[in-house]
Amino acid sequence: MDNNDLLIRLRYALDIKDQDMVEIFKLGGVELTKEEVLKVLTKSDDNYEDDYEDEPSENDEHIRCTNSMFESFLNGFITFKRGPQEPKPGQANKPDRSIKNASSVNNVMLKKVKIALKLTSEDIIEILDEAGVTITKGEVSALLRKEGHKNYKVFGDQYARNFLKGLAIKYRG
Structure with a gap:
């Protein structure tokens, strides 16, 4: 399964609305319009199993969800559901990337x-x-x-x- 498929299934399972998806991406640090979110939420005919660079490739119908974009969504989802977390003294503001491969x-x-x-x-x-x-x-x-x-x-x-x-x-x- 690619990241787009995971995102589509997660959105469906939790019944997340389009505007909430835009807000969640924004909370995670990725600025997307509603139209761009809808392009991310489309299935692609291509297979990305071995191609996971961090730059999204775009065409008219589809935007690929990269590992960093997907992790930003997940971080935004945590903030959306639980609220912003106050950073502890000496703690970096940006979390380390958990998705290594x-x-x-x-x-x-x-x-x-x-x-x-x-x-x-x-x-x-x-x-x-x-x-x-x-x-x-x-x-x-x-x-x-x-x-x-x-x-x-x-x-x-x-x-x-x-x-x-x-x-x-x-x-x-």
Whole structure:
């Protein structure tokens, strides 16, 4: 799944309106118009699996969602749902980028959606169960670990699809 697909599914699952999408991107530091957001929310015929540079490529119908754009959206989503966070003394204003490569996108999405929606590990287990996936608390813990940790586990595309499907069932009924 590419970032555009994740964004489309996340938007659908949480029933986020177009104007809210513009606001969320703005909170994350990416200025997009409503028309540009709609172009980001279109599926592309191209396959971007191996092509994840940070510059968005544009055409008339589609704007590609890069890793940095997707992470900015997720950061904006946290701010949108929970409000702005006051920086601690000595702390940098801009957060470090968590998405290091294409394989970490799903893990970062899971972590940031968990933070934004104030989900617990039990909630994640319940959401995946709604989609027909059985997972243990230890496995959830492994998915939420930092990349490079000895118990880190990649949150694969199938898990991500089922997580977003479970969110849709929970939030849309």
